[in-house]
Amino acid sequence: MQTIALILAGGSGRRMKQDIPKQFINIHDKPVLIYTLENFQKHPGIDSILVVCLDGWHDVLTAYAGQFNITKLRWIVSGGATSQESIRNGIFFLDGKCDNDDIIMIHDGIRPLVDSNVISDSIVKCREHGNAVAALPYNEQIFIADNDESTSDFIPRETIRRVTTPQAYTFGVLSDAYHTAFERSIGITKTDYANTMMVKLGHTLYFSAGSDKNIKLTTKDDLELFKAYLKMEKNDWLK
Numbered sequence: 001m002q003t004i005a006l007i008l009a010g011g012s013g014r015r016m017k018q019d020i021p022k023q024f025i026n027i028h029d030k031p032v033l034i035y036t037l038e039n040f041q042k043h044p045g046i047d048s049i050l051v052v053c054l055d056g057w058h059d060v061l062t063a064y065a066g067q068f069n070i071t072k073l074r075w076i077v078s079g080g081a082t083s084q085e086s087i088r089n090g091i092f093f094l095d096g097k098c099d100n101d102d103i104i105m106i107h108d109g110i111r112p113l114v115d116s117n118v119i120s121d122s123i124v125k126c127r128e129h130g131n132a133v134a135a136l137p138y139n140e141q142i143f144i145a146d147n148d149e150s151t152s153d154f155i156p157r158e159t160i161r162r163v164t165t166p167q168a169y170t171f172g173v174l175s176d177a178y179h180t181a182f183e184r185s186i187g188i189t190k191t192d193y194a195n196t197m198m199v200k201l202g203h204t205l206y207f208s209a210g211s212d213k214n215i216k217l218t219t220k221d222d223l224e225l226f227k228a229y230l231k232m233e234k235n236d237w238l239k
Helices: 032-042 058-067 083-094 116-129 171-184 194-200 220-238
Strands: 003-009 048-053 073-078 103-108 131-137 142-145 151-155 161-170 207-209
Touching: 003 032, 003 083, 032 048, 032 058, 032 103, 032 116, 048 058, 048 083, 058 073, 073 083, 083 103, 083 171, 083 194, 103 116, 103 171, 116 131, 116 161, 116 207, 161 171, 161 194, 161 207, 171 194
Parallel strands: 003 048, 003 103, 048 073, 131 207
Antiparallel strands: 103 161, 131 161, 142 151
């Protein structure tokens, strides 16, 4: 059984309003995407890495992988117009290359602070249940709006979870699900992801460990928060 990290780096990053895609923005002389890949490179449970990459940036990624010794990077494929199309492209590319019980771990390339414990728990839970979705409790109160000015109902926060990536699935189930989803147009809208698609197709999902540090870099403020985390880690190392 092998475990393959499928890293999504196909977005153009319009909300970041930068000249280059946000996954290739350099922070301390290293692209954001390389910080992400290093976490999977270092993890002993990850055998190979597939990156679904924005067209026109494949050669750049290959060069960076060589520069930063990302030796587990085995494949680069082109992304789609949505996250679901990008995941589909990666999964369909792996058809014939994976056994049904291999683990595919999907992760956003712009979540560069995923730690080894989160990756490890994802692998353990997926082997136990067939899938694993990184999740955290929700600590704020959630009220349902009657309109823009009032509310009369709320959702008990102990009944909800915040779901992020990584998300791990056995290849056979995941491949069948993506073929079915795109054939029947189920769970493939712009707001869907692997987890929502699987639920819409009738699958039960199982939670694995998440982390508040595992932020998604969407805005300039997120980049500053990422820099702050890097500074904290450096200071901890110096102690």
